[in-house]
Amino acid sequence: MCQLLGMNANTPTDVMFSFAGLATRADEHKDGFGIAFFEDPGLRLFVDHHSARQSPVAELVKRYPIRSGNVIAHIRKATQGKVALQNTHPFMRELWGRYWVMAHNGDLKGFQPRLHGSFRPVGGTDSELAFCWLMQELAKAHASVPPIDELTRTLAELLPIPARHGTFNCLLSNGQALWAHCSTHLHWLHRAHPFGAAHLADEDLSVDFGPLTTPGDRVALVATQPLTTGEPWVAMGTGELRVFVDGKAV
Template sequence: MCQLLGMNCNVPTDICFSFTGFRARGGLTDHHRDGWGIAFFEGKGVRLFLDPCASADSAVAELVRQYPIRSLNVIAHIRKATQGEIRLENTHPFQRELWGRYWIFAHNGNLLNYAPALSGRFQPVGGTDSETAFCHILDELARRFGDRPPPAPALHACLAELATAIGRHGEFNFLLSDGERLFAHCSSRLAYVLRQAPFALAHLADEDLAVDFSEVTTPNDRVAVIATIPLTDNETWHRMPSGTLMSFRHGVPDELGMLPTVAAPPCATPIRSA
């Protein structure tokens, strides 16, 4: 399966530590070698890096690992191709504009017999089911809410409804952000960890690297990290129940909390990363 990584914070934060472990899963500690990408929101702009080769071997990935870009919202993806050739245009995350803001989307899964009717406003450039799903989601948001974004609860409810409908075609784990919130939908496998005071030491599962966050943060910092598989082996990660959509803002699940998209347990389950 593809690998997803997201970060949402209350102050601009770099993702170098988490990305170091995540990058290794693209051909070193896992077999996903079909491309990778990462998007950083910076104000209303987005820095997007894409490479259709294994992240473990990518010079672009090495640049990102060493370059402390600070952002409130980050989405990264390591690809295991199921639909679409291994080409740059099929590499996640994907980017589009809606309501005067950039939206970023990355998907893990495989959608079968999925051919939604698109209005033409948002068109896939590549040949993946993932990009088609992204265009469909934005098409529906524009159709239902017009030229202005809806209140956050209405947006969350609409995304949950769309995730349910699209998810009937197969596995549909995804990360989506407009720079204000980071939405995470769990179809089969997704987990998150919340880092806030009192901060402690974190050790990567895929690399022998540790960081004492108490030395590089302030007591007011809050960071949420979302991943397909926990990135550290000494923190308590929370597994999202299948069929739920979560919204993160300012480094924690926001006031919308977690909205079921299908029947699911009422709360996330704490797990020890391994």
């Protein structure tokens, strides 16, 4: 099973502590990794079809002091599509003059939607196909970017459709919000003042967020499995869709 990580914050935030925890799971998920950082309307997207344990790109990301309000990361264990750069998540498309990014954990069987617009997959994964279909249907449903609550209602109608074909845990963002859809395994966490220390579940690494934050900071994290111990991660239910804006679930 692939591993997902998403972050949404009300101020540009460093996600490297959580990414370090995700990368430790690359021994079992060695078919590539990727991470996308939204910065205002811009996007930094790093992908490599090599393991995050061995990739020089992963080492670059860990040492690059990028702060972002929305982040999506993925550690791949291939089910459909060969191990190749074009099949490495997250995937990116443009819609309504904004970048959109999606990463998927799961396996879809028999999902062959008709694509008739400008969104076409480059690789051979079910994940990219589902993303292109989703972008196509959003473009059909709205003439321009709608408010977040309206987008969420549309996504609540669309996301169950690919989910009928298998497992569809996914993270989606346009830089304004982070959407998380759960089929089997997704957990979320809210951090706010007073910030304390956190300890990674898979590595002997801790950080005290207190000196690094202000009382007004808020951060929401979403991961396939909890990345830290001693924090109140919340398991999402089957078919549940959550949207995070400015570091909190809304």
